[in-house]
Amino acid sequence: MLLAQISDVHLNDARPEAAARLARTIDHVLRLPTLPDAVIVTGDIADHGTASEYAAARKLLARLPMPVRVMAGNHDDRAGLRAAFGVQGDHAMEPFIQFAWDLGTVRLLALDTTIPRENAGELCAQRLAWLEARLAEAPAQRTLVCLHHPPFATGLRVLDEIGLADVAALERVIARHAQVERMLAGHVHFTATARFAGTVAMTAPSTSMTIDHDLSRPNEVYMLAGAPPALLLHAWSDATSVLSSESVVGDRDKSVMIHDGRDWLAPTPAPPTQSPAKQG
Numbered sequence: 001m002l003l004a005q006i007s008d009v010h011l012n013d014a015r016p017e018a019a020a021r022l023a024r025t026i027d028h029v030l031r032l033p034t035l036p037d038a039v040i041v042t043g044d045i046a047d048h049g050t051a052s053e054y055a056a057a058r059k060l061l062a063r064l065p066m067p068v069r070v071m072a073g074n075h076d077d078r079a080g081l082r083a084a085f086g087v088q089g090d091h092a093m094e095p096f097i098q099f100a101w102d103l104g105t106v107r108l109l110a111l112d113t114t115i116p117r118e119n120a121g122e123l124c125a126q127r128l129a130w131l132e133a134r135l136a137e138a139p140a141q142r143t144l145v146c147l148h149h150p151p152f153a154t155g156l157r158v159l160d161e162i163g164l165a166d167v168a169a170l171e172r173v174i175a176r177h178a179q180v181e182r183m184l185a186g187h188v189h190f191t192a193t194a195r196f197a198g199t200v201a202m203t204a205p206s207t208s209m210t211i212d213h214d215l216s217r218p219n220e221v222y223m224l225a226g227a228p229p230a231l232l233l234h235a236w237s238d239a240t241s242v243l244s245s246e247s248v249v250g251d252r253d254k255s256v257m258i259h260d261g262r263d264w265l266a267p268t269p270a271p272p273t274q275s276p277a278k279q280g
């Protein structure tokens, strides 16, 4: 089973690069050697939460043949997102964009960490009670908990200041349920990993704008890197735990070296890829 996690697409009518980069990301997903079984988009679908931004997102994402579900980020508008994508998943929790999604041997729980018209995030008692109930009803089912705001500080001050409030309350819930394999977030536009409540928490890169986060230097400000779009892939089977890796969109080297475990084999031409579109 393969799940693709796309995040922070930030469609914006005045910035067509974001749509072009999402289109390139979708091309990339469609060309993966194994087509993902499902796609989750972990928030910030639209920059301003307008109907036209959501219509554009829906049209682009409709090119993906597998089930796709979208979550709310701080740039999103719950009503607009629901109008475009409908009520999603099981146990949908109005008025939040919060739902459960059965992915066969793994269950995905999508949380809504947004506060209308604010950039920081929160999980109120109501949303945490929903999470507790969902985890308590399926203790033996491996679970991915998805949320836009990561449950850990990244060290990048300006983003940590618009992070998730009262992380300790979420930590208490997660720590009671050993079936949580991953906490999967977006929001910060780069890939990071941290331990959280006895499980592994990760952030996904953005398709729209990559933030150049380097732990080796002071991170008082953030810089946008001229990097290609990227996403996370999460794979699992009955024999493995959940494995996660980053998948970067764009041209690769024209030849690849192949090692079969004993010897280097001759370089083999990589499959052709489309030339990258102009970046924003």
Ligand SMILES: [Fe+2]
Residues within 6 Å of the ligand: 008, 010, 044, 073, 187, 188, 189
């Ligand atoms: Fe974002």
